[in-house]
Amino acid sequence: MKALGRWLAEHGITIGSPLALLVVWEWASATGLLRAVFFPRPSTIGAHLRDLALDGTLWAHTATTLTRIGWSFTLAAVLGVVIGLAMGLWRRLREGLDPVFAVIYPIPSVLFLPLVNFLVPAGEIALVVTTAVTSFFLIAFTTTHGVRQIDRLVVEAALHYGARGWRLFAAVLLPGALPFIFTGLRLGLGFCLIVVVAVEIVSASQGLGALLWLSWQVLKVEDMYATFFVIALLGALLSYGLAALRARLVPWVPDVGAR
């Protein structure tokens, strides 16, 4: 009981502020201060969320979206880390690719969809590749920076103690860059979620983005909010999951901003 009290004192604000928002929202919709057509009461949204979950609609869409995120994140992570490491290690490559990346990176990912459709078969593959683009750049950037910021003195000491070639890479450069790689992965995963929803809105009939858009078009506003909620929850879970993985794999970095 005492422990619970302490925990509440510690995390009270974190839990309390969204709860307070919901309570105000509930009250405002109930009294007509907010138009219930556009801002239905959270309790109503909750009921719709339950119905969507019970009839299986929500799971099917969530599974579709998660599968797409899984593929595009894997694609972005593998390519981003490999190319980022290479750019960190070889100056010529970095100087060659930097300007190209700088031009492509700020373009909103969804705009790549038509382009990607020319290159690969339209449909799932195009959707996954489009989703991976921005995430790839983020991961490549942070990985490159991760290699570049390794303390020169540490590398010099490693060389002095005989680390060469593969050993130098695996025991020094890769772990040295790893905290930054994880930051990139976390940002990249978040962007995968953002982009996949956007791409699903414009070009898919399955997935949370599609469900969201469909609900809006037929004015099932409660379903739209329910989907919103699921997407937000998914984002938080993915982010925390990766943070937990980081804490396990990068134990030497003092726990700063792990949450």
Add this chain to the structure above:
Amino acid sequence: MPTRDPKVLVNEVSVTFESHGRSVMALDRISLQAQAGEFLCIVGPSGSGKSTLLRVLAGLLRQSAGEVHIQADHPGTPLTAMVFQEHALLPWRTVRDNITFGLENRGVGRAEREARAREMLVMVGLARFAQHYPHQLSGGMKQRVGIARALASDPEVLLMDEPLAALDAQTRTIMQEELLRIWAGLGKTVVYVTHSLEEALLLGDRVALLTARPGRVREIYPVDLGRPRGLEVRGSPAYGALLEKIWSRLREEVVRAIEDDRGPDPEKLGA
């Protein structure tokens, strides 16, 4: 001087750096020797190339001219192992794995590595901290790990680049005593760079004084203060006299180094 070959031979070594299109001479035809088992201290003002000389000995830097030779008596062990000023431990390795890093790179088997690590941990008094990461240790403890890492590979010559400079005064004093104890037990040849003359007199068999840039050997002083030596040596008249003698020379070099840093005197230029 004994007639046998010196353990460390530095002969007419010069180092020139290129920086921003200008070449700066860090070391100018420097010659030094250290006998096997000797504790040689190198002092000099900032910029006198003390660290540069050590980096040449460590093989981290190639001299522009001259030759360096280290007598190898035990085949299979590295010629040198360096203790770095800012410890330069690998942050992602535990204390134990930092100590065995050099052995791993040389392909020494696991059992031998672990035995060696245990021995080193006991020697530097960190047996309880084998599984800690460097960020969990104090400055003095990190430097103990740095020393253990260097000694674990059983080098022909131990190189130390101002290893205690980053520590607070009290920790430094403790570490000096520790160093004396460890060195007395091993009898290693040590080349020790420091900017502290007191430290050099406490630890060294001889003190080589370098000039302001470009570094040359100004003079070499034998430290005849007996062994084993402890902190109480600082109260002896012989210590005071030697300190005074070397300091008067070192002072000249320090003043010169400061004036060089300031650049030419504008009034003299105007005249």
